[in-house]
Amino acid sequence: MPLGSPMKICLKLLLLTGIALASACTQYEEPVFLEHELQYFIPELSSTLQVAGFPQPERNIISQEGVALGKKLFFDPSLSANGKVSCATCHAPSLAFTDGVGLGSHGTTGNKLHRTSPGIFNLAWQADGLFWDGGAHDLESLNFGPLTHPDEMAADLNELVANLENNEEYKQQFEHVFSAERIESAQVSRAISQYVRTLISQDSKYDRWKRQDDSFTELELKGYQLYKKNCSTCHQEGLFTDRDFHNNGLDKEYPNPPELEGLYQGRYRITSKPEDMGAYKTPTLRNIALTAPYMHDGRLETLEDVLDHYQNGIQVNESLSPQLSEGITLNPSERIALLAFLASLTDSVFIQKHHQSTN
């Protein structure tokens, strides 16, 4: 940079300020505090999601500024104990916010986790419990799990908040979004939740086809019919999940070592209801081609493996979801068609939007 340029910039700035001041004097506008107002907004929603409105908790209404802060936190590894793990480490935008492995070991300790990282999008409508077993009531409560779990980000919340307080940029952003004198752990979680609620996947080929902006091939159409017949009870069209919990026949029995606090028992560990034994949340089929491996513990590598499981692998016990007692039988050509339909649920607009904005 040439030596003269800072001076020039200064002069320009002075001139500009002068003009701004002069014009401010001549007009009768309310000049102050405009920058403190938050821009609240409701994301645009596609009819193909088949949802009524955009639910959000009254205590945490999203604003552009809150979402921006949440996004910054989501991608910031300094939140973790060793400064190396961010939310995005296990929820990478390029893989529909998953990490592509069965049981991840990229937390602070390197210990293997017990659940596979789920895709985190369209979660505003996941009202009946988050986590694979639905243990978290809402995003605001959930975030403390991965943030503080010793094998994930292992954050000490007091240290985390102190570090954010010492960062001038964060400090200002928090003050702006939450109008509070000091940062508290609740605000950290709320900001991240605001960002996560804006991760909405609704622009796949399927969505365009439904909106009559695109056409399906014959194969995709046949796959769609097969999906309707065999899968849509649990993977309900729209969000492609019934947001409920089912035992889909992965295991016959569920060991319960006390130190794991019922971890292998699925939703039973939360509800203590016998019918919830071995039941897990129905994952969405949206972006399913990007979110391998499959099931709550990532035990099935490919979608072919998943179809094999439903055709031949169902383990029958008392809590098995009744829809699966006969399994799902498809011939090879039907499989090809169904997989073609599933591929139409990949939302590259969504992936690119969030991928680009993070690089």
Add this chain to the structure above:
Amino acid sequence: MKNILYIALFSSLLIFSSCKDEEVPATMAMNITIEHVLDGQALELNGKSFTLPSGEDFTPKKFKYYISNVVLTNSKTGETYTEMDSYHLISEDGNKNINLGMIPSSNYDQLTFSIGVDEVANGKIDQTGDLDPNSDMAWNWNTGYKFLVLEGEFTNASSGDRQGLIMHIGTNDNFKTLSQPLSGVKAGMTTSINLTSNLDELFLDPNTLEISELESTTIMFGEVAAQVAENYSNGFFTVK
């Protein structure tokens, strides 16, 4: 002798008149202090060994719990004072005091509070103050708070091994509300209520617990946790 009598008469007149003339202030300072006792001795963490009602030895390492929804009642007049946002994390190595500040004056004769966090506040953990999840009292995989935490070491009666005891009691069913009679609280007077929490009662009344006999010494959910909660709703707190 006469003089003394006169003085006595005079001063009693003074006292009576002062009682009649002075108005009771509208508010009074109210404070609640809590002490923890086990086997008749003041609780200590990380060192001292105590004897449980079962006769088993026990070295406590952590003891904390929530007291919430504090209410004072004057049962004669029906006056009540209800503390707002009433959530207090009490711990042996931390806060053992509930300062209600200045409250409306009354001859309160009953103290009511709950052990744990009520269902509404227990339904989320992005909260502040004593409910901030930074105090290690929030479950991160099953939204809600631990209502009472007791951890320590004991010698297993049959094996002779040193073993850990972990009691994390929570969930809405184990939220218990109790009332204690108060005596001597006078309207307008600065008052300190002294509560004693007797840890023996976690293992007694109505459910007698022998920890060496338990299937698991990690007590978090299920039947044994419910038994402990029944115990802490019975005789765990007394007003001194």
